[in-house]
Amino acid sequence: MNFDLTEDRQMLQDSLRRNLGDKYQIDHRNKVAYAEPFHDPAKWGELTELGALFALAPEAAGGMGGAGFDISVVFEELGRVLCPEPVLGALMASRLMTAAGADQEALLSGETRYAVGLGELDAPYDLDNITTSVSDGKISGRKSLVYGGQAADVFLVAAKDGGSLAIYEVAASDASVTGYAMMDGAGAAEVVFENAPAKLVLADAGAAIEDAVNAGIVALCSEAVGAMDVLHKMTVEYLGQRKQFGRPIGTFQVLQHRAVDMLTEIEQSRSIVIKAAAELGGPQASRYASMAKNLIGRAGRLVAEEAIQMHGGIAMTWEYPGSHYAKRIIMIDAQLGDTDYHLMRVAQAA
Amino acid sequence: MNFDLTEDRQMLQDSLRRNLGDKYQIDHRNKVAYAEPFHDPAKWGELTELGALFALAPEAAGGMGGAGFDISVVFEELGRVLCPEPVLGALMASRLMTAAGADQEALLSGETRYAVGLGELDAPYDLDNITTSVSDGKISGRKSLVYGGQAADVFLVAAKDGGSLAIYEVAASDASVTGYAMMDGAGAAEVVFENAPAKLVLADAGAAIEDAVNAGIVALCSEAVGAMDVLHKMTVEYLGQRKQFGRPIGTFQVLQHRAVDMLTEIEQSRSIVIKAAAELGGPQASRYASMAKNLIGRAGRLVAEEAIQMHGGIAMTWEYPGSHYAKRIIMIDAQLGDTDYHLMRVAQAA
Amino acid sequence: MDLNFTPEEEAFRQEVRDFFAENLPEDIRDAVKNGGELGKEIIERYHAILNKKGWLATTWPAEFGGPGWGPVERHIFDEEAAFAYAPRIVPFGLGMLGPVLQKFGSKEQQDHYLPRILDGTDWWCQGYSEPGAGSDLASLKTRAVRDGDEWVINGQKTWTTLGQHADWIFCLCRTDADVKQQEGISFILIDMSTPGVEVRPIKLIEGGHEVNEVFFTDVRVPYGNLVGEENKGWTIAKYLLTHERTGIAGVGFSMLELEETRELAKKVMRNGKPLSEDPLFAARVAQAEIDLEAMKLTNLRMLFTAQKNGAPGPETSILKIKGTVINQEFKDLRRRALGPNAAPFPGSLDGSNLDVAPAGNANNAARYFNNRKTSIFGGSNEIQRNILTKTMLGL
């Protein structure tokens, strides 16, 4: 039993924290996160040069990591600066390509940007009900909320291929892509395919998609832990500085206890993410991913809402960095299955 | 719109509060509530002499009340003293007999004690699944947690009569009655019928049983409001008196705010009970009864658990009256359908 | 005990309902339904419609041009307005300054300002909070110094709602710095076009522009712009804090949210079925509905008490706390119902024909975030709990 990071991961964490902190000062972050292309192409280049994407894939696939803990280290740092770069798509695409044994050098180097199209309007989480389909090498359908889709060169798309799920590769230039900013910054896209040329990457892709989603969940949960940690520290700092009634509001016991409860839930969140990361790729991966996503959903709502309430006004403003952390933490819940969706998965598996 | 009690009900409330307060001082209450016959037969006589039972039935049935608000007034006062007398059984029996047009003079005068057998071990709330049945005027089956059953002269029993539910009257002397005290005081019984003589009171009794249960729910919820109100006042008083760290613990802001939240939920509870009482007997009665029982279940848990926690130790003792209020409030939840059972009824009706 | 409205009250409800059905323009209704910001033009047009009917100043007695309603009529009007998707009446002139002038103002002030509030000549905003004085309002620092027959005002106000549209602002200013905080405050009216007044927008968490900072630099206004006595402004502030609180629970708005949530849950799919059939979501909605049903009664009970006693009591803080929590829960449910499709930034898919949310729901996430303010402003829920501790618990 050892809860210290390995030396390699510690170095990765240090390097990311040092670099990202400079690159995504909140004003710059907000500028790029809400204006086309909803991320910073120059800084994407610098991020990939740091090797951040290589950390997401195993050595056998040309990467230098790929374990749950690697993903966790990277995304926690992304979460600490609300990084709007399309790393989630790269991670999930990489998992799929690793499963397919496909070459992903262009992905990991950051040269080609991948996004993954899974959910649809009427099947946001549950892929059994998607309708995008392929026949004769042509794909038709619409993928909703494709994260990073506004900036992608290539899409990996889940489609019905006869009865079973398969993954196809489609060039962005062959799709109709409508990009937009999200409430919490960064971009996504509605992607419509009309008889677009599609290359089969992986047939019978059910298990690979589940693995990619689980990896995505570990990533999102780690990102949330990073963001919650920063927001909590911001809140505690504010409590110590802000004076009302002649004293710092952090001397009011109700606010103290509520800040402690936030801390408790953040520690619990960190714990369940460690567990989900440890189990990623194993037979229990989906179960623990669901547990993590559910707990993060609940803790996130508590942390974000309490942070806003305890700031009292200032956190309602765009100018205050905390508001953007709160938004990201809340909005993460709906990505790749929300609190209730994952709770029922845990309940039904019991 | 008028939220004042009518003059008659105000008089009933005053008279009950004056009389019950004397009769059920907590030491005496605990003595009779936990020792056979788990109530006080002498005080039952005095209570019925006050006309408490007449208030539960409409004039047409020989009573002097019978509206939801009448029931509410009586049971809130019973709740304030944790009265262990078997009044719930009398109320529900009276509703059934009113529906049947049966003479209930002996019931309302308190001369004959009635208890109602509805739920069974494997069908505690949902009567579709009961197995007690009647053939050739003989009843067989087992009724569980028959409230007041340990002290009853007569049982009104729900039984399957062919396909539909009917109500039968069975003399206690024809049944095998195992009485016991409950965790929160007062008595109940397991009642077993083996080919016992049974007199049909009401065929096709589904609607009448639903009405009796709704009346029982209004009664239990009113009782809970009475008990919560007393427990909250006890708690606030304790907060004002108990000193730690050189000052009354009621000066600690966390305890203040939590006591306010208890108050808020008690006010909400009172409101929903008023609504359920107003709708009793009408087409929406079941819907609002379910709402009341759900809210009371949630509020009750909050109030009871917070009261114990904020007392810190003393409320863990048998000697402190508050502990018995907390127990009653918690245990009410499981009578006639609990928080979740009624929540799903509301959800499914939407 | 009688939960029913009188026949007269029911007839009045019908009259209000009919009025809105006939007079509320469809474009205004849709704008409210979509939950975005309402422009100045819409609000002024809506106010004018109400004013024409004599229903704009819902809390004013007839002598000042109000309808002379009691708490029950006001409650019925508020509910029906919500059900009709009417905008909220902007309260600063009508709900706040009006009653203040009626109680504390001079005859001249009443005669001059009240008609202009009614006919929309003057748009008022509120200058209370300051960067350092939020929950602790009495610590405000904006100074007004008398200089002959003028006030010279310096300082900064914040959270000034819709100040960008305003012609006038009423301000709490410190006029005596040498006495106990509450005793050196005055209530002063300031024309926003006076030199030295500057309004700067505050962008809110969800991107909207609803509140502002207002800066005062050597702003000179006539001494007669003082309302009530010098240094007695705190009395006015306290009066407003407890004035007309029975509508504070926003029950009508929450009832609408419940309906909208239910409709939405029938339209969005989860696991191959409408979300309305998902037991956990149905349970969440049912629980919020039950809390709301109880709140409806709690609201009516306090309304009844207010009617009987002539004024609402401190227990109305319960309406603020629980009313906002319930409304916030519905806002959460509507965002939650959309799942990932709540994410697009408001307006970002406009005109693309690729909406991801059913009509009227594209702003659900923005509404959720914006609505967090309701438990903070107007005396945060923590302040309300402090009030209840003192008044209702006696601790």
Added chain:
Amino acid sequence: MDLNFTPEEEAFRQEVRDFFAENLPEDIRDAVKNGGELGKEIIERYHAILNKKGWLATTWPAEFGGPGWGPVERHIFDEEAAFAYAPRIVPFGLGMLGPVLQKFGSKEQQDHYLPRILDGTDWWCQGYSEPGAGSDLASLKTRAVRDGDEWVINGQKTWTTLGQHADWIFCLCRTDADVKQQEGISFILIDMSTPGVEVRPIKLIEGGHEVNEVFFTDVRVPYGNLVGEENKGWTIAKYLLTHERTGIAGVGFSMLELEETRELAKKVMRNGKPLSEDPLFAARVAQAEIDLEAMKLTNLRMLFTAQKNGAPGPETSILKIKGTVINQEFKDLRRRALGPNAAPFPGSLDGSNLDVAPAGNANNAARYFNNRKTSIFGGSNEIQRNILTKTMLGL
């Protein structure tokens, strides 16, 4: 990052598991399973079984007759003991006085008392809380006055767990009333058979007898019964508060509760189906399970830190707060699962052949109520939050 136990630790777990399988008498196991009170005989018999194996004093180093385990071994032992339905080791002699004597006691005290704790000669209880000194322990009033080579003790202790069985009590007494509260307290050992010691039972909310009041009237004990320095008892009290806190979350017990809850939900019926198929109940259980899974890791993380740093830090207050809340939630679920059938008073249906609860669950309501104590005693969860505010938030 490695969540696995070492092969040695896994082997140790197997050894503990085998030990319990082979050595825990069935009657003891059943008594624990049924959740009623355990009598003195059962506890003494269980302690003797562990002592024979050398596993009784789980926190003691080998030099004093303990197994010399580190935090991980203790954790594994605690978990396996819970899974085996072994009783909890009564902590007053073994977990509290033992370590105190080892750190603060004289060689003579160690030599005399420690073996008697191990072999069960002395049953110890704790004299800390007083009617007026609960969360504010330092305000305690029980006086010990030196009279030659004796202490004369007067006062009252309360919440003395299992004091009815005890031979000895260790007490915090005030020995100097003229200094700052914390500086006038001493730690003194008292033979319960000394004249003037009186034990009165306290009946608990659910009817059980587990705690007591202990009265001291002119009780005379040798001066040498003082542990550590005179007036330095607060140092000992503080030492015990942070000593061996990593087991405080009771994770093993909660894991058992989860299993029991699941089993129970398969056996009881609701709406014609097993309760386990009820989506709301299943969701409640799943949510508690998730919190528990996280708590398992939180516990291990803090264990790891304790092992690395040699002592647990203040963050272990999180284990107390969340650990008790999770365990209380399971107690609630088990009571809730029974519905109305949780109502009969413990034992009231014994021998009637008419049980209403599946085996092992007749005491579920009593357990729920009794368990409310866990968020109160040992430093209430409010006190823990105060500690975390200071230590972890720096506020």
